[in-house]
Amino acid sequence: xxxxxxxxxxxxxxxxxxxxxxxxxxxxxxxxxxxxxxxxxxxxxxxxxxxxxxxxxxxxxxxxxxxxxxxxxxxxxxxxxxxxxxxxxxxxxxxxxxxxxxxxxxxxxxxxxxxxxxxxxxxxxxxxxxxxxxxxxxxxxxxxxxxxxxxxxxxxxxxxxxxxxxxxxxxxxxxxxxxxxxxxxxxxxxxxxxxxxxxxxxxxxxxxxxxxxxxxxxxxxxxxxxxxxxxxxxxxxxxxxxxxxxxxxxxxxxxxxxxxxxxxxxxxxxxxxxxxxxxxxxxxxxxxxxxxxxxxxxxxxxxxxxxxxxxxxxxxxxxxxxxxxxxxxxxxxxxxxxxxxxxxxxxxxxxxxxxxxxxxxxxxxxxxxxxxxxxxxxxxxxxxxxxxxxxxxxxxxxxxxxxxx
Numbered sequence: 209x210x211x212x213x214x215x216x217x218x219x220x221x222x223x224x225x226x227x228x229x230x231x232x233x234x235x236x237x238x239x240x241x242x243x244x245x246x247x248x249x250x251x252x253x254x255x256x257x258x259x260x261x262x263x264x265x266x267x268x269x270x271x272x273x274x275x276x277x278x279x280x281x282x283x284x285x286x287x288x289x290x291x292x293x294x295x296x297x298x299x300x301x302x303x304x305x306x307x308x309x310x311x312x313x314x315x316x317x318x319x320x321x322x323x324x325x326x327x328x329x330x331x332x333x334x335x336x337x338x339x340x341x342x343x344x345x346x347x348x349x350x351x352x353x354x355x356x357x358x359x360x361x362x363x364x365x366x367x368x369x370x371x372x373x374x375x376x377x378x379x380x381x382x383x384x385x386x387x388x389x390x391x392x393x394x395x396x397x398x399x400x401x402x403x404x405x406x407x408x409x410x411x412x413x414x415x416x417x418x419x420x421x422x423x424x425x426x427x428x429x430x431x432x433x434x435x436x437x438x439x440x441x442x443x444x445x446x447x448x449x450x451x452x453x454x455x456x457x458x459x460x461x462x463x464x465x466x467x468x469x470x471x472x473x474x475x476x477x478x479x480x481x482x483x484x485x486x487x488x489x490x491x492x493x494x495x496x497x498x499x500x501x502x503x504x505x506x507x508x509x510x511x512x513x514x515x516x517x518x519x520x521x522x523x524x525x526x527x528x529x530x531x532x533x534x535x536x537x538x539x540x541x542x543x544x545x546x547x548x549x550x551x552x553x554x555x556x557x558x559x560x561x562x563x564x565x566x567x568x569x570x571x572x573x574x575x576x577x578x579x580x581x582x583x584x585x586x587x588x589x590x591x592x593x594x595x596x597x598x599x600x601x602x603x604x605x606x607x608x609x610x611x612x613x
Contacts (some may be wrong), residue, residue, distance in 0.1 A: 217443070226325040227474050230264065234320040237265025241322060249329065250298030269296035284320055291311055294330065332370055332478040336570055357606075360392040361488065364568060367482045368394055374473045375443065376463040378399070378486075379417065384408065388417055388460055396443075396464070416448075417460050422480055423448040424471045427464060445471045448561050449483045453491040461486070493563045516590065516609035518548045518579075524562075524570060527599060536611070540585035554579040554587055566603045568594035581607065 228246050233237035242259035247254060256262045260487040268276055272295040283291045293309040311325030364378045375395035379388040386409040393401055408415045414432070416423075423430075431462040443464040451459035461483055462603040465471065471479070510517055511531035520529035530545050537544065537552060559580055564574040579587050590609035597606045 227328055229326050230324065232264055232323040234322060237263040238323065239263050240579075246551075250297065250305065267297045267299075269298055270577055272296050280323075284313055288313075297327075300362070300568065301360060305329055306331045329474050333481070334477040339366065357391070359493075362462075363486050364392040364394055365477060366486065367463055370475050370478050372472050372484065373447065373463040373465050373479070376461065376468060377404070379407070379460040379462065380490075381458055381460070388414060395466075417462070418450075418457055419448075420450045422450070422476070424476065426469065433461040435443065442466055444469050445470045447479055449474070449479055451483045451487045453487045453494070458487060458490050514611075516607075517610070518549060518609075519597075520605045520607060521599075522567070522603050522605075524549050524565060527604065535580065536588065552580050556580050564592075564594055565605060568596055569603065572595050577611075577612070 229244040231242040243257050286497040307327040308330045309327045314321045377393040380391045388407040427446045445465045445468045449461040516533045517530040550561045568574045578592045589612040593608045
């Protein structure tokens with residue numbers, strides 16, 4: 209290509225790029241020597257800067273201006289060339305936007321000749337990170353009641369928190385059939401929900417929604433894959449984002465806008481970040497469900513064992529007991545949990561039981577004959593084994609008592 213054609217290509221690329229190119233003079237508040245045309249993204253014209261009417265420092269948020277000055281002074285004092293900064297600017301309309309500056313300090317004869325670099329709008333990334341910092345701690349994110357529906361609603365709300373999308377649905381993949389089922393929706397019509405509540409995996413819509421990469425299209429371009437035409441929903445730009453856990457599709461985010469004809473490039477990374485976070489939440493829930501099932505299965509197993517089984521913490525408090533303990537000692541599950549282990553022994557053996565417990569806690573397995581006392585003061589002879597173990601990450605003593613007739 210000739211030079212003129214190369215310049216035309218570069219200008220075209222810059223105009224469609226989210227990265228705004230700057231060349232700054234090394235003077236107070238950085239007079240602009242060059243700025244790319246896509247500065248219009250922030251409402252400004254290039255000539256406002258190149259004419260000297262505006263300096264770059266004029267659009268930096270006043271609260272961040274000293275910070276930027278100090279950082280650039282530090283970098284130049286240290287002889288650095290490349291740097292990254294994050295700070296706020298003010299658009300011509302007065303909106304505040306976060307930007308990331310990826311810059312380079314150019315030197316001539318050991319003096320700064322100019323700064324050059326790009327700035328990227330990272331406002332949505334900042335918003336997502338701030339939202340995730342508040343809400344993505346698993347213990348706080350999941351609802352106290354453990355209500356799955358409320359949790360699904362919260363996950364969808366997490367995505368719709370991002371400016372640029374205002375409607376959507378969360379599909380969960382059925383583990384057995386692999387069909388997609390809507391579990392939460394917002395700002396879409398009842399007709400859409402009814403027509404798309406379940407999407408079979410082998411259907412045209414199912415195959416389209418199950419692609420494991422994000423798809424950004426106009427709703428009018430994808431509605432042939434949906435029973436519901438544009439109709440009442442008046443959806444324009446749409447995003448179909450897979451949620452992956454353990455390399456498998458676990459959910460799909462269907463997001464849309466009633467106002468925008470395109471999902472802005474500036475928020476796509478944020479939407480995909482949210483999808484990753486949703487995947488982490490779903491994976492955690494599945495694992496916790498598996499742990500709970502494992503604990504339930506263990507409980508069922510222990511409850512079929514005729515021996516009396518206790519798990520006792522290092523302070524001597526009973527953390528767990530099987531069903532046969534309650535039947536034999538006449539205490540309810542609630543009464544026995546938290547009780548001091550030595551108190552279920554006959555009065556004459558309390559000290560011996562305490563000594564054996566301490567030996568077991570120190571790692572010395574104990575096997576002795578003891579006499580237990582039930583709630584009605586009836587005595588029960590048992591052959592007891594005490595052994596140190598671990599329960600939920602803490603040292604415990606596991607006690608197995610076999611009744612001796």
